[in-house]
Amino acid sequence: MSPILFYLFAAMTLVFAVAVVANRNPVASALSLVVSFLGLAALFVGLDAYFIAVIQVLVYAGAVMVLFLFIIMLLNIQAEERRKINVPAYAAGGLVTVAFIAQLWFVLQKFELGKTAFAPLAEKHVDDVRNVGNTLFSTHNLPFQVIGVLILVATIGVVVLSKRELK
């Protein structure tokens, strides 16, 4: 991917990520998050990771955010009112942000691999669906199964909770 496109999509991701927080209207926030996800997907495409990019759009933009929007619309959440600036809260938030950036900075200083560019892929077209599947079911089989069980537990929990009456 040409650097121009990278900067374009990176800017798109960041600007709309800020818009998620800055917007007062919840529907506008949700839509900004969708656009941010689309920018992220475009960045994945730039890394030749088509599968991850498509799944990003399919799962986050196509399913999760639609449900979010659905619920925002159903509950009819009105636009937030502008509150007075709470100085201690803002200060604490700023402090956490600074601390996080500082931590990232120090870690990246020590991470040698992060300072060099990775060699480009040998093959132009990688069958990444097959690769992801193979890795998932061989090397990382146990974590995969554990996550599966976790999701199953969560699903059963949802079903139990959403039942109107327990007898």
Next chain:
Amino acid sequence: MAYVVPRPNLTWKEKIYLPSIVAGMAITFKHLKRMIKGETHVVMQYPEEKWDKSMPDHYRGAPTLVTDEHGRERCVACQLCEFICPPRAITIKPEEIPADNKFAKVEKRPKEFEIDMIRCIYCGLCEEVCPEQAIFLRKDYAITGITRAEMVHDKAKLYELGGVFTGLVNKWNPKK
């Protein structure tokens, strides 16, 4: 009393719906095929094919004025139709019949008789209310015009559409 409709017990073949969907599609396809072959003829192609011949006698088309067999205007300008007309489409200006006229004893006739066909709703009340049987709804249905003025039927136009009606009311006829 409440009546509970028993749900029919469906067989598995009916439950998967697909056979009935196919059966329904066969029915619609039959109609499609017949139409393409020209076997069904339900719709008329209007300007070429017309319904005029099979039109019933009670059809309510454009209201018209009629003359009797002696050439007398049947309308005596009583203005009942003007008052009954629900959309107020009728405007009548009466005048006295001059003494030298053959029908001087009728005394009144319309000087102007206008029906605004944009307003007319073809209800037939004017025909019903007329004591002289002078106004009739005829079978003309294609009343068109380019301007609003064209859509107002004046007296001449109404008599042209109505023509002559014999019999019916005899009280004004000359004594024999």
Next chain:
Amino acid sequence: MDFLTSSDFWFLSLTSLAKTIFLIFLVVLPMVSYTVYAERRVSALIQDRVGPNRTGFPTSLIPGFTKDFSPFLGGLGQPVADAVKFLLKEDFVPGHVNKLYFWLAPCLAMMPAIVTLAAIPFGSEFLGVKMVVADINVGLLFMFAISSVSVYGIVLAGWSSNSKYPFLGGIRSTSQMISYELCMGLSAVPVLLVCGSTGLSSIVNYQVREGWLLAPFTNGGLSFREIALWVPIIIAFITFTISMFAETNRLPFDLPESETELVAGYHTEYSSMKFALFFLGEYTAMIAGSALIVVLFLGGWHLPFIPDGAGQGGLNFLHAIPSWIWGLVNITAFFAKVAVLLLVFIWIRWTLPRFRYDQLMKLGWLYLFEIALVNIFLTAGILAFTK
């Protein structure tokens, strides 16, 4: 900026541009307008009516011609007249709407439907160029991903209209599309298992080699494996087609816009070209859906017993014909198959009554979802045992 001088870059850009223009402006948009015409004509014929049969092309406006040009069927100028009508009508924006999203929604309804067309291989090769705009190895997932984004147009239209019927339509459509997306994705998995790839081009190439998935005899023979696989493939085809109907809001499942109860649902408040964009989006999605069915189950651009664009396979005497003709034949075959499927779409629309909302949800979640899920295991089992 060295990529600007490489000939590869220019060749790729220009051919992609040409393919996009050909696909969208010369094939899909005319196809959309004539699908609307076919819809009106076929619905009329099914109901023993005649349908639009008068509007010709107004050649009498050109000096020297006395009659309008109205070829064999009559009414073929109707789509053009409709388009002109849509463009010239007053574009009314009600005062109570949320302006920005009200304007955004029609674009969001139209755009994903067109973008999905990018991944569809609509022909083999023509003059050495592959007839697919973007030949990505996750083509099928790409189609699903982009078409799942098309919900936003409908949701936003319903929400921004600030009025009850569009809102109900938007809500219905959201839940319907989320439910049926799952069935659609799952019922396409058997195809992926059989073909071993998520790229649409490789799925078509597999079918050219081994025979169409829905008709495995098209490569000349039937093996035991193909007969055994036929069962899950037919089940997958049926569930996929039903989900496709629900995804494109076509009639047994057109609850989001049901005219009789929701006054046309999410586009009640729209007029003129904004309404036309919803209309175009819906029919483009229909074409993209039919194209996907053709690619997955009906062999894509392949005609049985006839060589592909590269001039391989088939009967010997056909090889004498130059390959660019076969390229054209394949493109024609693809769109002919799509057209037949569109006619089936229309035919079903004018046959079946609308579902009730709870029936729709029950069908999606309790039957199609489970059938598709079990079907995956069935296919995997057959593939494992007939290796």
